[in-house]
Amino acid sequence: MITLHHLNHSRSQRILWLLEELELDYSITTHMRDPKTQLAPQSLKDIFKLGRSPVVTIEETDKPTIVLAESGAIVEYLATRYGKPELRIGAEEDTYADYLYWLHACEGTIMPPLIAELVMGKAKAKKKPFFVRNIADKVIDAIMDAYYRPNGNENLAYVEEHLAKRHAAQETFFIADRFTIIDVMMLFPLEAIYATRSTQTPSHIRRYVDAMHARPAYIKALSKGGDYDFGPQTAA
Numbered sequence: 001m002i003t004l005h006h007l008n009h010s011r012s013q014r015i016l017w018l019l020e021e022l023e024l025d026y027s028i029t030t031h032m033r034d035p036k037t038q039l040a041p042q043s044l045k046d047i048f049k050l051g052r053s054p055v056v057t058i059e060e061t062d063k064p065t066i067v068l069a070e071s072g073a074i075v076e077y078l079a080t081r082y083g084k085p086e087l088r089i090g091a092e093e094d095t096y097a098d099y100l101y102w103l104h105a106c107e108g109t110i111m112p113p114l115i116a117e118l119v120m121g122k123a124k125a126k127k128k129p130f131f132v133r134n135i136a137d138k139v140i141d142a143i144m145d146a147y148y149r150p151n152g153n154e155n156l157a158y159v160e161e162h163l164a165k166r167h168a169a170q171e172t173f174f175i176a177d178r179f180t181i182i183d184v185m186m187l188f189p190l191e192a193i194y195a196t197r198s199t200q201t202p203s204h205i206r207r208y209v210d211a212m213h214a215r216p217a218y219i220k221a222l223s224k225g226g227d228y229d230f231g232p233q234t235a236a
């Protein structure tokens, strides 16, 4: 039995979506973020020491239970062990190098500036004594402007250019002529951008996100996972 340890408003939405695409039997244990800190609760740390979501546990008769974290590892595992092989790109395919690049770049390159923006935004919003507020905010802005903001903007432009080429070639999916686990990985940062920037989001990213959001398995996953801030935006 596969159990998804789902954290509200988090990357575990990726796994929920993939489980639906794979039409697998699974159960969901939901862990709610601490409303004040937004961090994962102790119940998730009890499953996986670092307390990060997603985590899946896999129990099979006569085998030790597997506890697997890291969304990239989970999508590879599920697609390989239970999947439709077409959800991965094989080493013999022309897009294999692209596949490896995006599989790793998603968490390694695209996500970090987005997380920095989120964390620094929270630091700015935090109450501080008035005599340090200005200086603290300036330091935060300086850090963001020196690295994370330009970095995030370059990433966004790169992804937009990539998707513009895909759309010009009449392709819907991120790297292949079919749905793959790269779509599962890449949608999360792109839908987070779309949800926060709305119509300021570059047009090819919007078109891509809308296409993924229309997939029946995505819609089913949304209905199973509960509240999700980055799902389809009704008033965009």
Ligand SMILES: N[C@@H](CCC(=O)N[C@@H](CS)C(=O)NCC(=O)O)C(=O)O
Residues within 6 Å of the ligand: 007, 009, 010, 011, 012, 038, 039, 040, 041, 051, 052, 053, 054, 069, 070, 071, 072, 107
């Ligand atoms: N690179 C990891 C990141 C995991 C991660 O940081 N997940 C966030 C949710 S999106 C989390 O668990 N946050 C709660 C916390 O840090 O307490 C992955 O892709 O799974």
